[in-house]
Amino acid sequence: MSEHPTPPENGQKMAPPGPAANYLLLSAGSIFTSMLIAGFIVGYFLDELFDTRPILMLACALLGFIGGMQKVIRLTQRLDRVVPENKND
Numbered sequence: 001m002s003e004h005p006t007p008p009e010n011g012q013k014m015a016p017p018g019p020a021a022n023y024l025l026l027s028a029g030s031i032f033t034s035m036l037i038a039g040f041i042v043g044y045f046l047d048e049l050f051d052t053r054p055i056l057m058l059a060c061a062l063l064g065f066i067g068g069m070q071k072v073i074r075l076t077q078r079l080d081r082v083v084p085e086n087k088n089d
Contacts, residue, residue, distance in 0.1 A: 028075050031071050031072060032072050035068030036061065036068050037064070039061040039063055039064020040057060042064075043057030043059060043061055
């Protein structure tokens with residue numbers, strides 16, 4: 001469930017992100033925002049359906065916030081690359 005990048009060992013360094021990382025980071029903000037807005041919209045329609053005005057909207061917005069944070073964390077973990085010390089072929 002939680003995939004953490006392996007930390008670099010003694011002789012390894014972290015590689016700088018490539019040019020594609022800019023597009024990856026640009027999409028992170030839109031993914032987070034869309035998850036949050038989707039939570040509000042689903043909660044609003046559930047509130048209209050069950051006549052519980054602010055409760056379900058706030059609960060779904062909270063779930064959208066949590067889901068958005070998880071997606072952004074997974075997306076940014078792709079930037080962590082470890083470069084091996086020796087590149088002998």
